[in-house]
Amino acid sequence: MPEAFRYVIDVIVGVALFVALMIVFAVDWFISGPPRNTLENVKVIKDENQRGAKKLKLAVVKTREIPDPFAKGKFQKWDDMGKLLKGLGEGYRFDELTEDELIRKHEDNKLSEYDVVFLTCNVNADVDKLVEPLRNYVANGGILYASDWRYEAVAKAFKDMQQENLIADGMAQQIEADIVDPELRRALGISKIPLNFNLGDWKAAAFGGPSVQVLIKGTYEKMNGQGTATAPLMVKFPFNKGTVIFTSFHNEAQNSRIEEQLLQYLVFSLVTAGIDAELSSSLDREGFKPQGSNLLSTPPKGSIKKEYDNKHVCDLRFGLGLRNEGYKLRFNIKSPSGKQYTHDCAGTTILEVSGAEVGTWTYTVEALDAYANFAFRTTVGEKK
Numbered sequence: 285m286p287e288a289f290r291y292v293i294d295v296i297v298g299v300a301l302f303v304a305l306m307i308v309f310a311v312d313w314f315i316s317g318p319p320r321n322t323l324e325n326v327k328v329i330k331d332e333n334q335r336g337a338k339k340l341k342l343a344v345v346k347t348r349e350i351p352d353p354f355a356k357g358k359f360q361k362w363d364d365m366g367k368l369l370k371g372l373g374e375g376y377r378f379d380e381l382t383e384d385e386l387i388r389k390h391e392d393n394k395l396s397e398y399d400v401v402f403l404t405c406n407v408n409a410d411v412d413k414l415v416e417p418l419r420n421y422v423a424n425g426g427i428l429y430a431s432d433w434r435y436e437a438v439a440k441a442f443k444d445m446q447q448e449n450l451i452a453d454g455m456a457q458q459i460e461a462d463i464v465d466p467e468l469r470r471a472l473g474i475s476k477i478p479l480n481f482n483l484g485d486w487k488a489a490a491f492g493g494p495s496v497q498v499l500i501k502g503t504y505e506k507m508n509g510q511g512t513a514t515a516p517l518m519v520k521f522p523f524n525k526g527t528v529i530f531t532s533f534h535n536e537a538q539n540s541r542i543e544e545q546l547l548q549y550l551v552f553s554l555v556t557a558g559i560d561a562e563l564s565s566s567l568d569r570e571g572f573k574p575q576g577s578n579l580l581s582t583p584p585k586g587s588i589k590k591e592y593d594n595k596h597v598c599d600l601r602f603g604l605g606l607r608n609e610g611y612k613l614r615f616n617i618k619s620p621s622g623k624q625y626t627h628d629c630a631g632t633t634i635l636e637v638s639g640a641e642v643g644t645w646t647y648t649v650e651a652l653d654a655y656a657n658f659a660f661r662t663t664v665g666e667k668k
């Protein structure tokens with residue numbers, strides 16, 4: 285056998301052995317599961333299993349379409365939430381409904397099958413017909429997004445939240461709005477956001493009261509030279525078991541990158557609505573003070589890591605809030621001294637560390653089988 289040929293065979297055999305060894309390591313990793321837990325003073329307080337898992341189900345009510353002046357035969361959508369959802373990936377597939385189909389599903393007691401209904405900007409053909417479906421849907425635990433010209437329908441459905449002194453239509457303009465909500469400021473990394481209203485006659489988020497949370501507000505020019513007004517431009521409020529988010533602006537072709545990030549964040553907050561309140565109330569009920577909450581989503585690859593600076597020895601609770609859709613996230617907490625605890629979570633999970641040491645704790649979330657952009661919340665609570 286020629287020497288060169290024998291050398292080639294040796295190389296092939298070596299490569300095959302290396303590949304086989306890598307396969308053995310990979311199989312061993314997946315069989316053995318998460319790394320060995322070395323942090324001993326951990327107790328699993330809440331741990332949901334995959335029983336009763338329900339895939340996310342979304343509905344988008346059709347928006348107004350107008351002819352595209354730059355493309356013959358094509359149309360521009362006023363509030364193209366469908367495009368935004370498609371961009372988030374397979375986990376955000378949706379049914380597109382007309383107003384009549386939404387009403388019919390309400391009459392057939394099927395509207396509650398949807399976790400989130402996006403009532404995108406459109407001319408309301410008959411506002412009164414939408415009042416009962418919207419009100420009942422949210423009261424029974426539904427999450428409603430509505431924008432701009434849907435203001436009248438939402439205001440009639442939730443009269444107690446309407447703030448008539450804030451009602452004023454805006455002209456086409458660009459404004460620098462204030463991000464009022466602290467969590468939204470942290471998520472976007474800014475305190476002000478430029479908003480482009482390319483058409484006039486848009487509606488302010490004229491809602492108020494003790495249960496209404498203002499997320500964004502701004503000062504703008506009113507229609508027909510009537511001066512300026514300062515009003516909310518995005519609000520959130522609970523109603524019975526559900527939640528409503530109304531926004532004056534929406535997803536259009538000319539949105540800036542920061543507006544797109546805001547709307548993506550809005551989608552994640554809709555999907556996880558109720559989870560943050562669940563985590564916070566659980567902590568508060570058992571004597572733990574929430575130290576802040578993060579709304580996050582899984583990246584296409586890798587994991588997300590956060591830190592918490594513990595200033596004195598105390599009991600800590602690390603919470604991971606997620607919808608039970610039949611997927612799993614790996615939740616890891618690591619002490620300042622390097623000891624760690626890992627738990628695989630199918631639903632909302634709380635890990636309690638008794639006598640947590642002083643220093644910087646890290647907590648990491650990794651998707652085991654969830655789709656990209658799977659939304660979840662993390663929070664840390666300190667014993668009062």
